[in-house]
Each structure stands twice: as structure tokens, then as C-alpha cells.
Amino acid sequence: MASGEDSLIARYFRPIATDVGAFNLDDDAAIIAPSGEDIVVTTDAIVEGVHFLADDPPDTIARKALRVNLSDLAAKGATCAGFVLTLALRNVDEAWLTAFARGLGEDAKHYGCPLLGGDTVSTPGPLMVSITAFGRVPVGKMVHRSGAKVGDRVMVTGTIGDATLGLAVLKGKLATDDAAAREMLVSRYRIPQPRNAAAMAVRAHASSAMDVSDGLAGDLTKLCAASGVSAAIDAPSIPKSDAAAGLLARGAVGVEALISGGDDYEILCTVADASADAFASEVRRAGVAVSAIGTVIAGNHPPQFLDKQGREIRLSRLSYSHF
Amino acid sequence: MASGEDSLIARYFRPIATDVGAFNLDDDAAIIAPSGEDIVVTTDAIVEGVHFLADDPPDTIARKALRVNLSDLAAKGATCAGFVLTLALRNVDEAWLTAFARGLGEDAKHYGCPLLGGDTVSTPGPLMVSITAFGRVPVGKMVHRSGAKVGDRVMVTGTIGDATLGLAVLKGKLATDDAAAREMLVSRYRIPQPRNAAAMAVRAHASSAMDVSDGLAGDLTKLCAASGVSAAIDAPSIPKSDAAAGLLARGAVGVEALISGGDDYEILCTVADASADAFASEVRRAGVAVSAIGTVIAGNHPPQFLDKQGREIRLSRLSYSHF
Numbered sequence: 001m002a003s004g005e006d007s008l009i010a011r012y013f014r015p016i017a018t019d020v021g022a023f024n025l026d027d028d029a030a031i032i033a034p035s036g037e038d039i040v041v042t043t044d045a046i047v048e049g050v051h052f053l054a055d056d057p058p059d060t061i062a063r064k065a066l067r068v069n070l071s072d073l074a075a076k077g078a079t080c081a082g083f084v085l086t087l088a089l090r091n092v093d094e095a096w097l098t099a100f101a102r103g104l105g106e107d108a109k110h111y112g113c114p115l116l117g118g119d120t121v122s123t124p125g126p127l128m129v130s131i132t133a134f135g136r137v138p139v140g141k142m143v144h145r146s147g148a149k150v151g152d153r154v155m156v157t158g159t160i161g162d163a164t165l166g167l168a169v170l171k172g173k174l175a176t177d178d179a180a181a182r183e184m185l186v187s188r189y190r191i192p193q194p195r196n197a198a199a200m201a202v203r204a205h206a207s208s209a210m211d212v213s214d215g216l217a218g219d220l221t222k223l224c225a226a227s228g229v230s231a232a233i234d235a236p237s238i239p240k241s242d243a244a245a246g247l248l249a250r251g252a253v254g255v256e257a258l259i260s261g262g263d264d265y266e267i268l269c270t271v272a273d274a275s276a277d278a279f280a281s282e283v284r285r286a287g288v289a290v291s292a293i294g295t296v297i298a299g300n301h302p303p304q305f306l307d308k309q310g311r312e313i314r315l316s317r318l319s320y321s322h323f
Numbered sequence: 324m325a326s327g328e329d330s331l332i333a334r335y336f337r338p339i340a341t342d343v344g345a346f347n348l349d350d351d352a353a354i355i356a357p358s359g360e361d362i363v364v365t366t367d368a369i370v371e372g373v374h375f376l377a378d379d380p381p382d383t384i385a386r387k388a389l390r391v392n393l394s395d396l397a398a399k400g401a402t403c404a405g406f407v408l409t410l411a412l413r414n415v416d417e418a419w420l421t422a423f424a425r426g427l428g429e430d431a432k433h434y435g436c437p438l439l440g441g442d443t444v445s446t447p448g449p450l451m452v453s454i455t456a457f458g459r460v461p462v463g464k465m466v467h468r469s470g471a472k473v474g475d476r477v478m479v480t481g482t483i484g485d486a487t488l489g490l491a492v493l494k495g496k497l498a499t500d501d502a503a504a505r506e507m508l509v510s511r512y513r514i515p516q517p518r519n520a521a522a523m524a525v526r527a528h529a530s531s532a533m534d535v536s537d538g539l540a541g542d543l544t545k546l547c548a549a550s551g552v553s554a555a556i557d558a559p560s561i562p563k564s565d566a567a568a569g570l571l572a573r574g575a576v577g578v579e580a581l582i583s584g585g586d587d588y589e590i591l592c593t594v595a596d597a598s599a600d601a602f603a604s605e606v607r608r609a610g611v612a613v614s615a616i617g618t619v620i621a622g623n624h625p626p627q628f629l630d631k632q633g634r635e636i637r638l639s640r641l642s643y644s645h646f
Contacts, residue, residue, distance in 0.1 A: 028398060028468065029396070030363070031361045037357060038354045039354065039356075041457075043408075122370070123451065125449040139356070210351050
């Protein structure tokens with residue numbers, strides 16, 4: 001007697017809801033068991049045509065939806081506890097759902113973040129995936145945006161700007177003959193690499209942190225505003241992939257595009273000078289690249305991005321905004 | 324330097340994010356502090372044109388989005404702890420957002436369920452509101468769908484069928500000269516009345532429970548299936564408002580429409596015979612009407628709805644399904 005929605009859930013999502021608190025997706029709610037720790041809650045949605053493209057492979061849509069949330073948990077210094085999923089679908093396409101659920105299940109397992117529950121609804125409009133993810137930190141130990149201190153180093157994981165270049169490639173706005181570079185950039189757009197492996201180091205050492213989702217320049221501006229400080233950033237120190245560096249070197253893109261483009265999903269944080277080496281070592285030991293890109297300075301002006309001659313780079317926009 | 328999204332959040336939602344764990348909506352995540360209890364998690368989304376109508380008053384859209392989630396917490400015997408909101412908007416309409424935030428804030432306060440965080444995204448498609456709500460129960464005390472026992476009474480709060488009649492009125496499919504009845508039915512569709520006041524009684528006495536969201540017949544079928552039982556329901560005992568009873572008496576609708584229509588947001592539960600009176604007294608003391616409508620029986624057939632002659636009512640459909 002199961003309705004269409006119930007059989008859809010049973011078929012595609014029950015197999016990946018392995019946590020005891022998910023109750024096999026047979027109930028109306030899930031349980032997160034108490035551990036004496038704070039539960040960190042974050043929620044992020046992705047919309048077809050806005051955050052992903054209609055013809056993106058469905059497993060990458062699932063991975064992106066989960067990973068943009070995992071990235072927030074990582075930046076807050078939290079370990080993963082689980083997530084709930086809301087999926088708004090125009091119709092039931094079995095091949096699409098099979099691939100979507102496979103990608104979601106693989107990521108849930110890989111990151112140790114089990115599916116706890118969800119809601120599947122029909123929509124006449126674009127596909128939308130909304131995820132609320134849960135993590136744990138010892139009481140009071142969530143890393144905030146607001147703790148940056150004058151003199152702290154500004155650090156960032158991975159590389160910046162690849163995803164926005166990947167989107168430009170997909171939209172036909174950026175051409176490159178290098179097939180491997182093209183593939184890497186597109187992959188960075190479609191499948192973020194959240195830095196959950198670095199979460200414990202962030203918790204141990206960062207005075208402030210957030211993930212870079214809307215653009216390094218804009219997100220650093222938010223972090224500085226929350227902390228009541230500013231920052232001086234050495235633009236050449238901002239970590240770039242070989243592909244991005246190559247495009248930059250031949251003038252195909254400017255550095256502004258890299259630092260104001262979205263979808264990096266790297267951790268941006270500040271670390272006291274005395275802890276910077278220990279932090280960098282721990283992050284690298286976790287298999288994640290990390291770079292020092294500047295210094296927290298006093299002031300309430302937006303952070304300055306300086307070129308190799310020390311001149312301030314003018315940014316026409318800081319980041320992606322929905323409205 | 325705030326982006327459009329940030330100023331939207333600051334203007335409309337910060338004033339209602341009063342919980343300390345919301346960090347003034349200035350961070351990337353919220354905190355639910357540990358209490359030694361299980362955290363109950365539920366998520367439900369509503370989509371324009373599917374769960375609400377484009378011209379529904381915006382404050383009622385906000386209230387409905389929150390209340391459909393609160394209804395799940397109530398049915399699980401949980402007290403409210405907070406919620407996160409994902410709002411997908413086509414554009415920023417200040418009057419609409421002001422009314423939406425006002426409705427949301429009033430309900431959050433009324434039900435003691437503070438806004439903890441959220442995500443606001445643009446969409447080219449229909450408006451969508453996705454909420455994940457959190458409650459608390461003592462460890463292991465969440466009330467499941469699966470505990471119904473043969474001989475238990477089947478109980479339901481409030482009245483059944485009003486919301487589906489209200490939707491029929493709004494769609495011009497059901498006419499009534501009675502303006503007060505019309506207004507009451509439409510209000511029941513637009514603004515569910517979640518029975519959170521009855522949550523403690525449910526936790527104390529119910530062997531199984533769920534909220535009626537897709538239709539009494541279908542939801543009872545799910546509860547019976549989860550519990551491995553069936554039920555015999557006395558259809559005349561199903562509580563009806565005066566408006567619904569009037570429409571039924573004059574043949575404008577059939578009882579099938581009432582028990583297979585969605586959006587009731589009442590609590591359906593089973594209670595051991597010996598506890599039924601105590602349960603009913605406690606629920607009524609909390610200001611919520613409650614009725615015994617039948618008995619849990621052995622079997623794996625769908626529950627039977629019997630008319631006043633004891634004949635089984637044939638149902639062409641059990642409930643609303645998205646797919």
C-alpha cells in the first residue's frame with residue numbers, strides 16, 4: 001500500500017540510511033543521540049540553474065549538495081554526525097535517482113555523515129536539493145567567524161578560483177586547449193572537496209574560520225566584519241592550481257575573477273602567529289594543502305588584496321550574491 | 324559591504340533569531356546545546372502550487388512551513404528546540420518578506436521554537452520553503468509509528484478533513500453559502516494547528532503515533548504497516564467540524580474525501596485501553612480535542628473504515644502522494 005513517495009524513499013534512500021537514528025526511514029523523525037557535545041547545525045540548498053546545471057551528472061549534484069554542507073562543518077571545527085535531505089523533483093526518473101542516490105551514499109560513507117531522514121516533494125519548477133547537516137564539537141568549541149585578532153595569519157586550504165573557472169568553461173565563456181586542465185576545473189565546480197580532514201586542526205588552532213563558498217574576497221570581508229578587523233592579503237600568495245595559474249599567466253583570466261568567484265569550498269581561517277606552523281603541519285598531515293596568504297590588521301575597511309608590487313587590486317565585486 | 328543576501332537576512336530574519344545558539348545569524352552554523360536528551364530531527368518542505376497557493380498570504384505560508392514540522396515533533400512526543408529555514412525566492416519583494424518574517428517570528432515565539440539559521444537562495448521556479456525542526460525527548464522516548472498493539476484504541480486529535488475542504492473551496496471545486504464555514508475551512512488549509520500542547524501526553528501514553536499530513540486513511544495504513552497490525556475504524560466517530568459535518572449531511576462531499584484528503588496536521592496515535600481515559604483527559608486539559616475512532620486489530624490488511632451499519636467503506640485512494 002506504499003504511496004509513490006514511500007516506494008521512492010524505500011528504493012533509493014533506505015539503503016543509504018544506515019544510522020540507527022534514521023529508523024530505516026520508516027518514521028516521521030530521526031534521532032541524534034546525546035554525546036555531551038554541542039550539535040553544530042548548518043543548512044545549504046542548491047538549485048538547478050543557479051548552483052548546478054541541468055545536465056550535470058546526477059551523482060555530482062548529490063555530492064555537491066552534501067559537500068557544501070560538510071564544508072561548513074569542517075570550517076567550524078566539527079566532526080560529522082549526519083544529515084537530512086529535502087529533494088524537490090519534477091518527476092521520478094529512475095536512472096537519475098539511481099545515480100543521485102549512489103553518489104549521495106558513497107559520500108555519506110566516505111565522510112562518515114549518514115543520511116538520517118528527509119522529505120521528497122514534487123515541484124513544477126527547477127530541481128532543488130536542500131540539506132541540513134549536523135556535526136559535533138565539545139561544548140563552546142565551535143570555531144566562529146568573529147575571533148580573528150590583529151596580527152593573526154590568514155590561511156586558506158587547497159586552491160582558490162578553480163570552480164569559478166570550471167563554471168566558465170561549462171558555460172562556454174572560457175576556452176582552453178588543455179583537456180586535463182579543463183576536466184580538473186569542471187570537476188572542481190561540480191564536486192567540491194570539503195576539507196573535513198582538517199576540521200580537528202581548525203578547532204585546535206584557528207581563532208576564526210569560515211568556508212569560502214561565495215568568493216574569497218567577499219567571504220574574507222564577512223569574516224573581518226564579524227571580527228571587527230581588516231586584513232592585508234598578498235595576492236600572489238593565494239594558492240592557485242596549475243590550470244588556474246596557466247590561464248592567469250596567459251591573460252585569459254584576471255586574479256579578480258579567481259578571488260571573487262564562488263564555489264571554492266576551501267577553509268579560510270585566521271591563526272595566531274605562534275600557532276601557524278603547528279596548524280599548517282597538522283593540516284598537511286591530514287592530507288590537505290594550506291597556504292598563508294596575509295595578515296589580520298586593524299581597521300574596519302574591507303580587506304586589501306595587494307599585487308606583487310604592493311598595489312591594491314581594485315575589485316568590482318567581492319563575491320556571488322543571490323539578490 | 325553586505326551582499327544582497329546578507330542584508331536580506333539581517334533585515335528580515337535576524338530580529339526573530341533570538342536564541343543564543345543562532346549567533347545572531349552572523350555565523351555559518353548554529354548550535355543546539357546538549358541536554359542529555361535525544362535530539363529529534365524532522366524536515367518538511369512546502370512548494371508553491373503544490374502545498375500552498377501563489378496568492379496565499381505570505382504570513383500563512385511561513386506559518387504553514389513551520390507548523391507542518393512542529394506537527395511532526397508533537398506526534399513524536401518531543402518538545403521544541405528550534406529550526407533552520409531554507410527559502411528559495413524568485414525575487415526580493417519587501418512587502419512579501421516583511422509579512423513572511425512576521426508570521427514566522429510570531430509562530431516561533433508562540434510555539435517556543437526559535438529560528439537558529441538558514442539559507443536564502445534564488446530560484447527561477449516556484450517559491451519553496453524547507454524547514455528542519457529540532458525537538459528533545461528523554462533518551463529512547465521518541466514515540467514511533469511502530470508500537471501499536473492489538474487491542475489499543477486508535478485516537479485522533481482535533482477534526483479531520485477541514486483542510487482538504489478548504490483547498491477545494493479555494494480552487495472553486497466546492498461551493499458553500501456559509502461565509503463563516505468557508506473561512507474556517509480555508510484557514511485550516513492555510514494555517515495548520517499543530518498539537519504541540521498534547522506532546523507530553525502523547526509521550527506519556529501513546530504506544531505509537533504520527534501526524535496526519537497526507538490523509539487519515541493513508542497515514543493510518545502506514546502506522547499499521549510499521550506496527551504489523553491492522554485497525555477497525557468507526558467512520559462516524561471520526562471527528563468532524565460543524566462545517567464538514569454540514570457539507571457531509573447535504574451530500575456536497577463524501578466521507579472518503581475527508582479521510583483521504585491531506586493537510587490535517589492532527590495527531591493520530593494508539594493508546595492501550597487502560598490508558599485511554601488518562602490520555603484523553605491530559606490532552607483535553609492541554610486544550611486539544613481528542614476522539615477515539617476505533618481499535619487496533621490483528622492482520623496485515625489495510626485498516627477498515629466502517630459506516631454506521633458496519634459496512635466497509637471502499638476508498639479509491641488512501642492519501643495524497645507526490646509521485
